Amino acid sequence: MTFSNDKLHRLLEMVAEAKEDLMDCDGCLEHIAHYAEVHLQGLSPREKFAEVKLHLQSCPCCKDEFEYFMQAMQTLDLE
């Protein structure tokens, strides 16, 4: 199995930024709605959101979904 330099470069970036992430993708989905509401209200993320934030930094799929989700949130009445 060979890795091109381009792939190695991107993997090195991921390795250098790697942190212990105790959450998985399903765990992220459980908390993401609350996290998004707090995010939109401009409140300081609470301690318990640190894990969600870390997972979003580590998981490209959840990060991608979060960005689409924030678009959808614009259509909700959050008074």
Added chain:
Amino acid sequence: MVASMNWVERLNAEGETREEAISQLRVILVRGILKSFASRGVDNAFAEDIAQDALLRILNSLDSFEGRSRFTTWAMAIAVRTAVSELRRRHFRDVSLEQVIHGENNTLDLGETDVRSAEDSIDRQALYDQLREHIETDLTEKQKTVIQALLGGMPVENIADRMGTNRNAVYKMMHDARLKLKQSFESSGVSPEEIQSILAGGA
């Protein structure tokens, strides 16, 4: 705004009350999906299909709604994941893991065109060589496959499909591989800061 508990009660009810709540929630989900995926050119039929699938998941998961967020926010999160999963499934429908690993697929929204070449510094080339060695000696074959597929642009859940496992398991393989490689570099005296510096052109 309809209160969250009201939503749950109405969706758990029977007859007209339930049908009306489902109908209202469907409208909300369709609106959200059309908004969030407008840039992907999705149409009303796609949004309706996704809303229908998401509604089934939502109705089956009502017991797990704990009220931390508004009900509609929680429901929308499920709908968006359903939509993204479907778009990924369609995009990679005819693409095998081998094709992705060997660079024969069309990647999804990665925009990667930067091919490293001879202009890489000696330090950077040494770092690549060291990483190749760590990959070979410290990672399992499954971890190597996951890393190759991810770097080839295939999302975690599509890799999971191909490997006959689930998204959480693939994410964990990727996560553990990253930490293992970081540890291997640290054990050989290379810190994450040094890696970043060399990649940025310093050191």
